[in-house]
Amino acid sequence: MKDVGEYDGAGEATIFDRSRPGRTATAQLAPETLASLPPELRRRRRPELPEVSELQAVRHYTRLSQKNFSIDTQFYPLGSCTMKYNPRGSNHYAMLPEFLSRHPLAPVSMGQGLLACLYELQQMLCEVTGMEGVSLTPMAGAQGEFAGVAMIRAFHRARGDAARNEIIVPEAAHGTNPATATMCGMKVVEIPCNPDGDCDLEALRRAVGVNTAGVMLTNPSTLGVFERSISEIAAIARQAGALLYYDGANLNAILGKVRPGDMGFDVMHMNLHKTFSTPHGGGGPGAGAVGVGRRLLPYLPVPIVGRDATGYVWLDERDLPETIGRLSAFMGNVGVLLRAYIYMRMIGRDGMRRVAEYAVLNANYLLARLRRAGFEAAYPDRRASHEFILTLKREAAERGVTAMDFAKRLLDFGQHAPTVYFPQLVPECLLIEPTETEAKETLDGFVAAMTAILAETVTDPERVKTAPHRLPVRRLDDVRAAKHLDLVWKRPPGGDS
Amino acid sequence: MAFIPHTDQEVREMLGAIGVDAIEALFDEIPADLRAAPLAGIPPAATEMQIGRLMSERAARDGRALNFIGAGAYEHHIPAAVWAIATRGEFYSAYTPYQAEASQGTLQTIYEYQSMIAALTGMEVSNASLYDGASALAEACLMAVRANRRAKTPRILMPRAVNPAYRRCAAAIAGPQQLLFESVDFDHESGRTAPDALESWGGADIAALVIQQPNFFGSIEEAGRLTDWAHAHGALVVAVVNPTSLALISSPNEWGQRGADIVVGEGQPLGVPLSAGGPYFGFMATRMEYVRQMPGRIAGRTLDLDGRPGYTLTLQAREQHIRRGRATSNICTNQGLVMTAATIYLALLGATGLERVAAAACARTEELVARLARIDGVRPAFSAPRFHEALLRFDRPVGPLVDALARLGIAAGYDAARDYPELGHTLLVCATETKTAEDVLRYASALEALR
Amino acid sequence: MASNIPTDLRYTRSHEWVRKNADGTVTIGVTDHAQHALGDVVFVETPQAGRVLAAGEACAVVESVKAASDVYAPVAGTVVAANGVLADAPERVNSDPYGDGWLWCLAPGEDAAATALLAPAEYETLVAGGG
Structure with missing residues (x-):
């Protein structure tokens, strides 16, 4: 359901778009005081910061937070990053x-x-x-x-x-x-x-x-x-x-x-x-x-x-x-x-060792299951450490579906993508690190998602190549971002001054 | 087994799927002679309740001081909403937004942060933040050398009125790349960097001049004159600014004829607790023409496949994960979570709120200085206008006074004698909007009683 | 994918091409193979006219979203002109690497020997070999 007025299909408004001249989060204002600064040292033009109420700011950033994947909400097997539970x-x-x-x-x-x-x-x-x-x-x-x-x-x-x-x-x-x-x-x-x-x-x-x-x-x-x-x-x-x-x-x-x-x-x-x-x-x-x-x-x-x-x-x-x-x-x-x-x-002392043991157990289990599901390990004759690499070079060559496409499609399944294209010497690679804090059923869920996507590369490769489909935005144009640099908010022409 | 969810049954199933009979077998590629002995130096596991009690006891022992120290970290009121939202799991436990579509919250927050920093500093572009103010200055010096193609020598003029810790940090980080830091003295009467002091460098090849505003003593520099001197001599201007002060005093783009070229500073005053020194964040802003020389992450707004706006990291080709040995810096992270808090802080305060904070801090410091100067043997060291910090000169060593006041729960200020021995016995003090008239009186009375 | 290697140009191992002009100057750009490997070019930095370059000196940068590549001077000399169009239209490097996507033009120095440059057939072998 669309929240009329907050989300108009053109993306989430910025905090600047929510600004109205003269509005303030009144509880956050210090008492008015006069500073004893000589006028020539004063700033000439006021900085254009948002003017919003406390509720507007709270709601805006709460809503933004909800557009993130995070460990607290999703499996996040980002290789080399050790995305384990951060204890509260x-x-x-x-x-x-x-x-x-x-x-x-x-x-x-x-x-x-x-x-x-x-x-x-x-x-x-x-x-x-x-x-x-x-x-x-x-x-x-x-x-x-x-x-x-x-x-x-x-x-x-x-x-x-x-x-x-x-x-x-x-x-x-x-x-x-x-x-x-x-x-x-x-x-x-x-x-x-x-x-x-x-x-x-x-x-x-x-x-x-x-x-x-x-x-x-x-x-x-x-x-x-x-x-x-x-x-x-x-x-x-x-x-x-x-x-x-x-x-x-x-x-x-x-x-x-x-x-x-x-x-x-x-x-x-x-x-x-x-x-x-x-x-x-x-x-x-x-x-x-x-x-x-x-x-x-x-x-x-x-x-x-x-x-x-x-x-x-x-x-x-x-x-x-x-x-x-x-x-x-x-x-x-x-x-x-x-x-x-x-x-x-x-x-504690014993927990240190267990961290490594269960991180390595989870990685090797996930690797074994994914290989059985038809994925190719980059180093098939080696034990995985706490992470491992799959290569999708076959899928890329035969079906035109890249590691990046896989990564984006995983997001639709509610799984954060593994690290892609690192290390650079393994073509079309996914570097997968489950960490020790993930339960077996979470790993099984990841295998199920990977298996489903692998099947899609045959039945509906376009679906994979144009993923994600269920996120707040679809695939973003990085080339446009780099060519037409838009790095800071500017008042739209004809907007309030 | 803290935070490990496996049941014995599951472990057996998982080992079965792998085809080994014990977890230990998964380590069979590690040579036996390298195996570690049990870690005798690590205590046995504690429950959250036990460690919670320990931490609470240690915290209680430290107590909460009545704080009058500034010197680069400033105590301000932080709206409760700031960290309530910043520590939401979706911000707290997310990674760097490499998968843009799954990180629009973080990315849009960065974009808004960049916009706010650009607005505050008056510059065209900002990055997504660096580690802290001091390391940001080091990066700015390296950047200035890259950006100033006229200068053949990587020479940076570094006034002694710049925070001494920043100077040391810049030397440690930029020194190995052969940057030459040249000292510029300050006027001992006003407490400002005198444009005359620059004249001995008039004929030299200089990449950049650093200007801290307000400077380490809290004095407001003649930034316009210094900026014009630098530009007239082919040098860029690296501004080091206090973000709260920018609500009131000239922003770096207003300095002199052309304004500063690179602006950095410590972001901590913007909603970040003192926390014994960190985590804070450093901000950096510059002109668009130097954007490719700027280190660190940058978010940009773009369109998705359906033509809707969205956000992504951009200009990544400058960064270490792509350019490796030729990157602008080895930095990977920004201080994402702290930057998020600062963005919420600035949204809540707005320009009006920040002006009020700045004015209150400025006024409260004047009251503190006036009150302490009534004590025999205490007087302001400098005559220049100041923002929310002042160097006081004492007739005796301040170390024992600071220790005695600490026993009364008062953090009296920063003893500057080590950094500026030529000024005699000096104490750098600061009172922000968090201090009341009663707080000032308590400090003054306690100090008076010691004499 | 076969890349386009015009027979009237010379090449380098670092994937620049060199064209000899009638007035004695040379024009330099990056090859079709290079632009393809880089992907969509988003930014190009070219050397300023008047700059004196040594052979092998890194003097331009071609940047895509996934790489930033230094471009080296194939021969020593003085920069006569740079392709200003690329500032606003860096994609010309992709669409027309040997034409509108040229990078800079150079007056070769006295001792600028062209012997180290590759003939088209040699460059083709290099590219085919994964270089």
Whole structure:
């Protein structure tokens, strides 16, 4: 049923379209005061912000929220993103008013309770990763990567070895890896993977040398398989004088089972918004804590929570003079860190291991069922880790139905699409990560939807190619979006002024 | 088994479908010598009730201070509706809107956010937000070097009146790409960056000049003169602004003859709790001609197959997942949820509401400064007009005073002596609209009693 | 899908084409194979007239919704003109890569040897080989 006046078939009105001159959310107005600012410093033209009532704003954004798929409402098997349940308890207790109202620069004597949580979080992250030290400040995985590569750079420079300016990454790596290396002033050397998904060791041996600063790996890799020759890779890197970087994107697959520190990694970042279930929030905030082995401890980004006779304290540039520095104005995304802390305490020691076990169980179960339903696995001879790749190259070649078409059609079935077209080296791929928090019947429902779409590619391929059909909008024109840039609302011609 | 739904029966069925007899068999590709020992350093599982009690006790121990600190994070009233809606599961637990058709809520919110930031800053385009104000400044400096094709040297003039934490962050993030940050002093009488201080750079090749408005001391810079100087010398202007202040004071597009080129700032004042430092968000806006140099996500409005309007991420070819080593930045996320809260905040306040907040904060700070300056040995350090923050000069070290006031539940301000030792004993204080006359009196009385 | 490879042009391994003009200048664009691989072109950035380019220098960008590709100078020289039409009509790169979709025109430098360029048959082999 259409809600007349709210939705006219031309899309949801913007908050600006709902604006009327002189209307206000009156309960939100501070008392009228005169500011003592000289007139020449005053703004000349008022900013054009919406003028709406509180109910209008509440209704507008509530309605917008309902146009989203989310973990709370749909299965969301987005590969490489670990879309597991975000416990409400984590949110609730991270948002206690005392935590929310704490100013970042308030004396530490006023924040010992909060600092205790962060200190224990550092300790727990060291324990699950096998690292010697952790800094919680990076605000996202990409910032964690930046911190990691910057520490590698600082380590070599401190030894007078500034010639090491190359970072080796497998070609299947996340795009952030090469982008990060560039931001750190490094050159990127990509090496290929073998047909079975493991790293090409010969190519690695040829690539390493006196210029190699580090080797960046994800394990399990972005191909959804465990890198079996990790010990050899670590040895090759070590012999070449390079450091080994662990991209923690896939840590969920090995939590409590294998520790990056034990595999020989020198430095890593963790995506707390993946493995430790802090919310993705429609694209952030994340948290990308970094962990390091002994050699890199002096370079950790500041601040870090330390402990002395007076209690918990922030350690900064004065305590760690060789630090790579500060990546944010304050202490990183503390509210996200608290959520990760609460989650880890609720999961506990045995829960860590179970996370990996059930994530891997769900992935292998889903893979087995989808193969039986007629889908082709990209690495059929390998165990899936916590995720796996299907390739639809046959469907694309024979019926013209692409991975993107499949993804869009899944939305009609109330299932969020898997990751498409990543990793780029597998043609027409779907990267599927169910996570441990999904029940068997949810996975069975996904298999049923995939099976139905596969049948449609024969009976009614157009239906798939023009999907979605049941969402608030049909397939959107990305080319138009990029060519005719419409990035901010403008008053329509003849509108109110 | 927190959050794992499987029954024993289901596990048996699933293992059967896979064709193995135990979950452990699924890890058979991992070499045995790499297996981890039990994680002795992790406590056993706690229930939500147990951890809830622990967190509540720790929170209660910290208490709630009467806060007069600003220095980059500002306490404002947050309408209850803001986070009630932002934490709805459909916003809270969604991913980045890569599947546009299933993410119209997030995407339209980004579009509205971009529109509001563009309106506030007076610029043509905004991105979907960055991590925080400090890292946004680092990105803006890198962007300015890309955008300013006239400058051959990646040199950035960075006034000392810019927030010291921002300067350190910009150096840490942009330093590895060989950016040169050159310091510019401020006038010690007015507390502003003096255009004269720029003159020694008159003949140099400069990519950009950074102007923080109001600056770290709360002083309002002569942004127009500084902007015109930069443009006359071939440099771009990177503005670092407080979003609340923009309701009252000149927006960056109004600075000088041509206005600022890139505008960034800390979004926290727009409906985001102090939260001990984060999550906040950084905003960034610029001229349309530089849109392809701008890092981060951008949402655009387009049409669907039926010709109806809808929203999608656009200009993604600049980003890391496509351009890899040649991307504008390695950034993937924006601060989606926090940005959503800020959008709701701005919708609720509107220009009128934001003006009132800004005016109240400005007035309350003047009252605070006037009251504290009546105390012997305390006086304002600078003469320039200010917004809602002021540097006070004391006749003795402020550290012990700050500690003593903390014991009384008062967060007295930011001790600036470490960053500006040449100014002697200084304390940066701020009073926003959340403070009453009684709060100001309580602070002043407590400080007086210590003397 | 067979791509169009005109026989009167020279090519590079990075999928640029080069046409020698009667006045001694050369015109440069991206090949039909390249535009097809990129998909719908949404933005083109061309070098400014007067800019001096080294051979192999990245000097233009062709952007689609799924890729942003650098375009390299096939020979050294000075930019004489750039195709201004592409600012408003980037789709010309798709519809007419060898004609209206040209990118820029260059006066070759003294030492601009054209020997490294590929003949049409060589380029065809490259494309057929998945290059």
